[in-house]
Amino acid sequence: xxxxxxxxxxxxxxxxxxxxxxxxxxxxxxxxxxxxxxxxxxxxxxxxxxxxxxxxxxxxxxxxxxxxxxxxxxxxxxxxxxxxxxxxxxxxxxxxxxxxxxxxxxxxxxxxxxxxxxxxxxxxxxxxxxxxxxxxxxxxxxxxxxxxxxxxxxxxxxxxxxxxxxxxxxxxxxxxxxxxxxx
Amino acid sequence: xxxxxxxxxxxxxxxxxxxxxxxxxxxxxxxxxxxxxxxxxxxxxxxxxxxxxxxxxxxxxxxxxxxxxxxxxxxxxxxxxxxxxxxxxxxxxxxxxxxxxxxxxxxxxxxxxxxxxxx
Numbered sequence: 001x002x003x004x005x006x007x008x009x010x011x012x013x014x015x016x017x018x019x020x021x022x023x024x025x026x027x028x029x030x031x032x033x034x035x036x037x038x039x040x041x042x043x044x045x046x047x048x049x050x051x052x053x054x055x056x057x058x059x060x061x062x063x064x065x066x067x068x069x070x071x072x073x074x075x076x077x078x079x080x081x082x083x084x085x086x087x088x089x090x091x092x093x094x095x096x097x098x099x100x101x102x103x104x105x106x107x108x109x110x111x112x113x114x115x116x117x118x119x120x121x122x123x124x125x126x127x128x129x130x131x132x133x134x135x136x137x138x139x140x141x142x143x144x145x146x147x148x149x150x151x152x153x154x155x156x157x158x159x160x161x162x163x164x165x166x167x168x169x170x171x172x173x174x175x176x177x178x179x180x181x182x183x
Numbered sequence: 184x185x186x187x188x189x190x191x192x193x194x195x196x197x198x199x200x201x202x203x204x205x206x207x208x209x210x211x212x213x214x215x216x217x218x219x220x221x222x223x224x225x226x227x228x229x230x231x232x233x234x235x236x237x238x239x240x241x242x243x244x245x246x247x248x249x250x251x252x253x254x255x256x257x258x259x260x261x262x263x264x265x266x267x268x269x270x271x272x273x274x275x276x277x278x279x280x281x282x283x284x285x286x287x288x289x290x291x292x293x294x295x296x297x298x299x300x301x302x
Contacts, residue, residue, distance in 0.1 A: 015234070016234055035269075039269055047241070047245055050241075052234075052237035053237075054251070054268065055294050058289060059237075062292075
């Protein structure tokens with residue numbers, strides 16, 4: 001396919017650009033005019049690019065329609081996002097932490113309890129993650145971070161519990177007696 | 184369908200050896216009249232992109248291995264009629280599933296690929 005004066009020849013790159021332009025155009029066109037618009041634009045494509053364009057555009061429309069029909073709600077959306085991009089699964093963990101706060105609210109327990117509990121939960125989550133990693137990897141790669149984090153987590157946990165205990169009963173380093181009692 | 188080499192099509196779109204092997208394997212098991220959706224072909228061939236697969240399939244259609252069908256589907260479910268291309272699809276069509284005439288929208292259309300006889 002030789003290029004006419006000023007008109008680039010049909011290549012896969014040009015095909016992708018043209019299809020993208022049609023996709024953008026179809027988003028602007030009202031629903032009842034989409035088919036006509038698509039037909040008009042595709043008519044300018046030579047074969048086999050026309051068939052390829054029909055395939056991609058109809059495939060995209062089907063996917064969009066299915067997505068609209070499902071409208072899965074936040075949790076379903078998150079599940080689909082995890083399927084598409086597995087790294088999104090960590091968002092589920094963040095959602096879990098937020099859910100814990102909501103549950104605490106639901107139980108009628110003061111959020112201040114969560115303030116103390118949160119770092120402890122985090123430390124435990126971190127330990128859980130390290131254990132999960134260690135189970136699936138060669139130990140020599142994870143031994144140093146595992147040992148450091150384990151000791152850090154243990155010391156943090158002991159320090160937090162000890163300081164909260166001392167703070168509540170002896171008022172040092174912070175007087176937590178009134179802070180907790182007021183709530 | 185006997186063993187065929189479609190490497191010249193996949194290499195045209197800079198696809199790797201894996202795509203060629205999977206396409207050849209699939210094509211060697213094709214039976215005339217079999218119908219594939221684009222999703223099915225994508226799963227079987229695992230190309231580098233949907234764009235490339237669309238181009239590869241279009242080449243297969245042009246060379247007579249496959250036949251393209253544009254199926255108008257009822258919004259209530261089920262096919263209404265097949266057309267050779269989008270251009271041939273009418274603006275309105277009688278939907279015998281719901282017993283009424285419907286306005287055809289692009290999301291009512293499904294593209295299918297049928298293995299040709301002696302392709």
